[in-house]
Amino acid sequence: MNDFEFCSPTDFVFGKGVESRAGALCAAQGARRVLVVYGGGSAVRSGLLGRLESSLEAAGLVWDAIGGVQPNPMDDKVYEGIRQARETGTDFVLAVGGGSVIDTAKAIAVGVPYVGDFWDFFAGKAVPEVALPVGVVLTIPAAGSEGSGNSVITKGDGLRKLSLRTDRLLRPVFALMNPEVTYTLPAYQTACGVVDMVVHILERYFSPSAGTEVTDRLCEGLLAAITALGPKVLGAPCDYDLRANLMWAGTLAHNGLCGTGRTEDWASHFMEHEVSALYGVAHGAGLAVIVPAWMAYVSRQKPERAAQMAVRVFGFDPAMPMEAAARYGVEQLKLFFLRMGMPVSFRQMGVEHPDVDLLVRKLHEDKGSAIGGYVRLTADDTRAIYELAR
Numbered sequence: 400m401n402d403f404e405f406c407s408p409t410d411f412v413f414g415k416g417v418e419s420r421a422g423a424l425c426a427a428q429g430a431r432r433v434l435v436v437y438g439g440g441s442a443v444r445s446g447l448l449g450r451l452e453s454s455l456e457a458a459g460l461v462w463d464a465i466g467g468v469q470p471n472p473m474d475d476k477v478y479e480g481i482r483q484a485r486e487t488g489t490d491f492v493l494a495v496g497g498g499s500v501i502d503t504a505k506a507i508a509v510g511v512p513y514v515g516d517f518w519d520f521f522a523g524k525a526v527p528e529v530a531l532p533v534g535v536v537l538t539i540p541a542a543g544s545e546g547s548g549n550s551v552i553t554k555g556d557g558l559r560k561l562s563l564r565t566d567r568l569l570r571p572v573f574a575l576m577n578p579e580v581t582y583t584l585p586a587y588q589t590a591c592g593v594v595d596m597v598v599h600i601l602e603r604y605f606s607p608s609a610g611t612e613v614t615d616r617l618c619e620g621l622l623a624a625i626t627a628l629g630p631k632v633l634g635a636p637c638d639y640d641l642r643a644n645l646m647w648a649g650t651l652a653h654n655g656l657c658g659t660g661r662t663e664d665w666a667s668h669f670m671e672h673e674v675s676a677l678y679g680v681a682h683g684a685g686l687a688v689i690v691p692a693w694m695a696y697v698s699r700q701k702p703e704r705a706a707q708m709a710v711r712v713f714g715f716d717p718a719m720p721m722e723a724a725a726r727y728g729v730e731q732l733k734l735f736f737l738r739m740g741m742p743v744s745f746r747q748m749g750v751e752h753p754d755v756d757l758l759v760r761k762l763h764e765d766k767g768s769a770i771g772g773y774v775r776l777t778a779d780d781t782r783a784i785y786e787l788a789r
Contacts, residue, residue: 400610400660406566407654409546410573413647415639417575418536421451421493422458424573428532430491434484435464436504437495442466442538447580451495451536463487471675471682472499472506474554477517480507484531493534494571497592498542498551498682501535505550505569508533521552521561527568535574540581540646541592541683543599543653545574553676559765560676562668574650578642586633590739591683592649593629597622597732598667598686599652605697605704605773608661618657619711624648626712626735633739666771667693670781673758678750687741688748691733692787697774698725704773705729745789755785 412420425433433455435448442448448464455462465480484492484507494504508531510517519525535545544550548565563569581589604618625648632641651657670693671685678685698705702725709715709728717724733743742748759782762770769775776784 401608401662403659404566405655405659407546407570407656408567409571409654411546411576411650412573413576413643415577415579417577418447418450418580419454421534421536421575422454422456422460424575425455425460425491425493425534426458428491428534428572430460430532432487432489433460433462433491433493434480434487434489434507435462435493435495436468436480436500436507437464437466438468438497438500439466441583442495445580445583447536447538448495451493462493463489468496468500468503470499471553471560471679472503472551474506474518474552476503477506477510477552480504481510481517484511490531491534492531493536495536495538497537497539498544498595501533501537501542501544501571502550502552504533504535505530505544506552506563507531509550509563509569518552518554521550521554521563527563527565530568533569533571535571537574537576537646538580539584539588539592540649541595543596543649545571545576546650546654551672558676559761560672561765562672576646576650578639578646581642581646582637584636586636587681587740589632589636590629590741591681593625593632593645593739594683594687594736594741596625596649596652597735598690600625600657601690601694602665602668603658603661603663604708605664605694606661607773611661614657614659614661615707619708621648621651621657622708622712625652629735629739662772664772666773666776666781669766669770670758670762670784673762674750674753677754677758677761678748680748680750684742684748687736687739687743688745688788689784691729691736691743692784694732695726695729696780696784696787697771697776698729700774753785753789755782758785
């Protein structure tokens with residue numbers, strides 16, 4: 400087991416009607432003027448935005464709003480938010496939505512006090528030292544951004560989709576989590592979120608680090624829970640307990656707990672980021688295509704992790720050969736994605752002829768000559784994985 404630090408300072412407030420506490424929680428952080436960041440019209444139509452505005456006003460806070468954040472969030476909305484926040488004197492950013500909205504809010508928060516271009520942080524040209532505090536009202540359980548210090552943004556010029564990872568600076572100070580607001584999520588959006596949760600765990604589970612029995616079991620328990628919950632939620636979208644368990648699983652998958660004491664991988668996410676940046680597909684759908692191909696490829700060299708997952712999560716016979724177990728693990732993961740209505744190939748995703756040369760070139764321009772913590776992958780390797788995913 401590796402040495403580690405684990406810090407999860409977010410105040411998770413979970414349950415029915417918790418969005419009514421937004422104003423009081425913002426005020427407790429010293430907020431005076433709040434910028435509310437949200438996505439499409441669902442927050443307005445459902446009445447959620449109105450309830451939040453009433454809560455902010457009841458706490459004596461002034462608020463402004465910026466909407467229209469899209470999936471695979473772009474830099475233009477971040478620049479718009481930074482300008483608005485500076486002009487109005489915003490001192491707190493409140494994200495109302497899922498991962499795309501939260502990531503945009505974080506990028507705004509780190510960009511407002513910075514004298515340069517916020518993209519410097521994502522491009523690795525500068526290290527952030529200060530940011531406005533961020534709060535979250537979660538509406539889409541998926542990305543786990545409500546409990547992490549990470550943000551992913553796509554730059555329109557060149558379609559570069561890059562991440563900023565911070566240990567503490569951009570972790571939300573609070574996250575309000577009401578499972579009832581997820582009842583009306585479309586099945587496809589719910590399924591994409593489930594895939595994202597699963598892969599966040601796998602990025603940590605597939606590790607070269609030894610002696611990690613406790614975090615292995617945490618990962619496996621979450622994987623078993625999510626693969627059981629996913630189809631049930633699709634069949635009963637208004638079941639509170641199912642939605643509540645799924646929402647909490649998404650947070651635990653990405654708040655860093657599953658990565659304690661181990662080297663993480665992240666090759667699959669890096670590869671998918673190029674796919675969704677280039678083709679505009681949902682992140683979860685892209686992961687459902689890339690991850691089984693990646694897992695099959697790396698398991699030819701190192702079958703141990705896929706084999707252990709097959710036995711402990713999918714019930715494969717531990718007496719069978721490791722290579723057979725690894726193949727079974729990959730196949731069961733692919734079948735689970737299909738049961739959730741997800742594509743598992745470029746063709747099923749509607750990309751008949753992926754530009755593999757471009758995907759590989761952009762990937763390694765941004766991420767270096769080799770990626771991944773479990774198996775180091777060069778351009779030849781990532782090309783082979785993209786081809787497997789056709």
